[in-house]
Amino acid sequence: xxSPKTEPTHGSDNMQRNAPKQREKIMDxxxxxxxxxxxxxxxxxxxxxxxxxxxxxxxxxAGGEVERIQLAGVGLRVITYTAKQQNLCYx
Numbered sequence: 001x002x003s004p005k006t007e008p009t010h011g012s013d014n015m016q017r018n019a020p021k022q023r024e025k026i027m028d029x030x031x032x033x034x035x036x037x038x039x040x041x042x043x044x045x046x047x048x049x050x051x052x053x054x055x056x057x058x059x060x061x062a063g064g065e066v067e068r069i070q071l072a073g074v075g076l077r078v079i080t081y082t083a084k085q086q087n088l089c090y091x
Contacts (some may be wrong), residue, residue: 020091032067034086037075047071064090 036043045068046054058078059065062085070077080086 011013027033032080032083032086034078034080035072035075036078039074041074042070044074046074061088 027083038044039047056070058069062078062080064081064085066080066085068079070079
C-alpha cells in the first residue's frame with residue numbers, strides 16, 4: 001500500500017523545453033507590432049471612451065482587421081496579422 005512518490009515539477013523545467021517555440025511566438029508578435037504615439041493621454045482616453053470607433057479607424061488605416069490593440073503608456077501598440085498591414089500603418 002505504498003503510494004508512489006512524486007516530486008514537484010518546477011516551472012523553469014517546462015519553460016526550458018518550450019523556450020525556443022515561445023521565443024519565436026514573441027518575436028513574431030514584436031515584428032508585427034506598431035507603436036502609435038499620442039499627445040499626453042488623448043489616445044488613452046479615446047481607447048477607453050470610444051473603443052469601437054478607434055478599432056474601425058485603425059482597421060481602416062491597416063487595410064483590414066488587426067489582431068490586437070493594447071495601451072502602452074500614453075500611446076497604443078497595434079499587433080497586425082501581416083507585415084503588409086504593419087507597413088500600411090506607418091504610411
